[in-house]
Amino acid sequence: MPLQNIGTGSKIIMERIKLTSLGQIHEADISFGDLTVFVGEQASGKSILLQLVKLISDAGNITQTLKKHGFDWQGKTKDFLSLYFGGGMECIWDPAVTKITIDDEAFELDRVLTKKGRKRTESLCMIPAQRVMTLKDGWPRAFTDYAIGDPYIIKQFSEQLRLLVEMKLVPSEDTIFPQVGRLNKVVRDAIGESIFGGAKVKLDRSGLRKRIVLDIAGSQLPFMVWSTGQREFVPLLMGLYQLMPSGGAAKKNNLNWVIIEEPEMGLYPKSITALLIILLDLLKRGYKIIISTHSAQILNFVWATQLLVKWNAGSAPLLKLLDVNATPFSKELAKTILQEKRFKTYYFSSDAKVKDISTLDPEDPDDAVADFGGLTAFSTKVSEVLSEAIRRGEA
């Protein structure tokens, strides 16, 4: 990416990011795929790195948004870091040792923050892990409802959802889901069946209160009585609506990247399969996606898809994997994924390094690769322990 474009929201390429000493991460060298997956233990730096990618992409838009809501760091980078990453997080970035390069060019935060004449458009949509907090009271909270020390990412995402519902960017009949014309029927059906069980998600503006409800055969259930998975998924779905415009457009012009933290949160495996279809749809629309995950199912999918590509197996096995019937849309989707899209996977290890485990090769002597960065390590242990017990005659 040309340096002058960093943070401007211009169409960015950003193929590679290298860094040393940022928060828990000592060293990382990441080349992005069309879909890039981060796995690793809690507090291993995944979220920090994802927020950094957002900052690199959209610094101009971020500073403008903060100022618009009355935040002023008065030229102090440390205070900006506190506003952006959250209170107390300013220490993750030590100007003396933190080094970041994007496509072999240095990223200098001070310079980016003070640069004049930047474009302010946003090119990356980040859906944060704390998304359920945005609908805490059944309606998206405003940017300024959050504490000053809350991360920018959650405030901004929440504000976007608020604008989405306040500005009636959802159709006038106030149905958030399902909306004909918003997602392809294959995707709508997968979500409707596995996550909402046929119920509708609606905006209830009756009387003085505004709230999002789940409509089950006329009964309207408030947010707090939904299942955990539904509560997690609705803000994610609303975030996706920004990326999947109605009216036939494949993607929103200014947006090129999507980051979703732990998209599987709260979802049952069948619902995770529906989520995978959504991710593939986003890829087909031309977005580059980065996700962090603790789901072995997602990694299994990535591994299997890579093998299907290698084996030149065609679209049918991929559709079967996704429980999707062969329709013109689904066949085209599978074909695009298998022929054009490439996946990368990185493991954030306990030794503070970020390791490329993209092959996910079960024969790799490194267990981080063979066991999906630890996500299937317990299953492997089960096999080993039971086999050993059988051999010893304990079973």
Added chain:
Amino acid sequence: MNFADAVQGTPEIAECLKKGLQALGSNSNKVEVRVTRDLKGSVDIDSCLVKLYPNAPRWDYIFGYREQVYYVEVHQGRTGEIDNVIAKLGWLKRWRRRASENLEGLEDQSTYHWIASGRVDSEFAKDDKYRRKLLKNRILGPDSLLRVDTVP
């Protein structure tokens, strides 16, 4: 080319072609087919090639059923044996590439199966690296019984 012709056109094993599943001997009861008359013959590769390749990790059997070719290794069903079974498959494929253009040509109709000798005494988790290791090498199993008509 059909299975029997492919075997008979392979000098190193042509003489070892047996009817039905006879080549599998007592292990034939570990293979179940719905229509026995659709069996196209079988070869005990291990015994057939022992003199030519005494120290090689030889694969066990091959048989034909309808249009398909089934390569079968009867082996202890333990996670610790996975690398041995994969090594045998590696040997089989190298041998086939060199000795049997005919069988090589039937690769698209071929599947590879690990049948556990005795009971399946390994509890493979569905989601572990061992299971994936086998799948990566296109080996199905280990199973205590190969139900041929249900192979995908």
